[in-house]
Amino acid sequence: MKIFLCIDDTDNIDSKGTGSIAGEIAALIETKGWGACQSITRHQLLVHPDVPYTSHNSSMCFTADLHSDHLEETIEAAIKVLETESAEGSDPGLCVFVPERLTQHQHQELINYGLKAKREVLTKAEAYHLAETLSIHLSEHGGTGQGVIGALAGVGLRLSGNDGRFKGNHKLNSSEQVVTVKKILEGTTLDVVRTQAGLVLDDGEEVTLGDKLKSVFLNHQSALLVESVEVDGRYKWQPCSGSTLKQY
Amino acid sequence: MTNIFLRIQNGVKLFSGNADSLEVFNSTVSLAENCAAFQMDVEDEIVYENKTTCYNCRYRRWNSEGFSCYKDFPNIK
Structure with missing residues (x-):
């Protein structure tokens, strides 16, 4: 099965970047033999005084072709990496999306959310509401958990096929x-x-x-x-x- | 050192200007080359390859008009 995995808000001003942590999760999936990962993309979100971010407000997303019986292990492993590697004072969020489980109308809804996160200040409540409606995995792992907004948005933007720069x-x-x-x-x-x-x-x-x-x-x-x-x-x-x- | 592209907004020094302008870009190069706090950001955040410029510094903080500096532009009076 194809999955989209996105993380956000894992860094502070002196720590390693969110892209590095995304790379560690991707490497772990491949090392464990759970699936093959594709390139990581960086997605720019809104830069606004009401949005708490360290220096740039971007999230990191990759897709993977996963053996379906390893989905739960992948999510658990990603959470463990976030909990151990995220910087002090960060507000990490994780989103894992399985496109085959949703209709294309629901895909569009997710893309719309991603595009909205580039234009408007969004709340955690909105993010959780959409994730719950679409049955998408969305979880927070420290601090305020604000990173769930960018993690969900990053998935939507990657799904759009028209946003972001490739890492590296x-x-x-x-x-x-x-x-x-x-x-x-x-x-x-x-x-x-x-x-x-x-x-x-x-x-x-x-x-x-x-x-x-x-x-x-x-x-x-x-x-x-x-x-x-x-x-x-x-x-x-x-x-x-x-x-x-x-x-x- | 002074810089014409810096102004104070809500008590914070803010650099703004169009990076496509050579004058603006060179100004960020001059600031960075004379800054003891300059540190190259992680690769994912660098768009101006191999340039010592505030745009590539891990201590710049982007905002809608430009960027501020976590080190408060240490070489600016």
């Missing part, structure tokens, strides 16, 4: 600075090279790369966003700047 970087094993799209796609786990406006680059297009490539989650794909820049009268493609990535 893609490293292309090439000494060349200018590389074709074909080589980029063959040498990484990226699915597509495209512009923010939606233009998908052909295999033969050349991109001028930096050291590391960060990808975003668009149309359910891992996408390298590029932009067209003019240098000495010639146009070339290059990865979008940090301020563009920050929007995802």
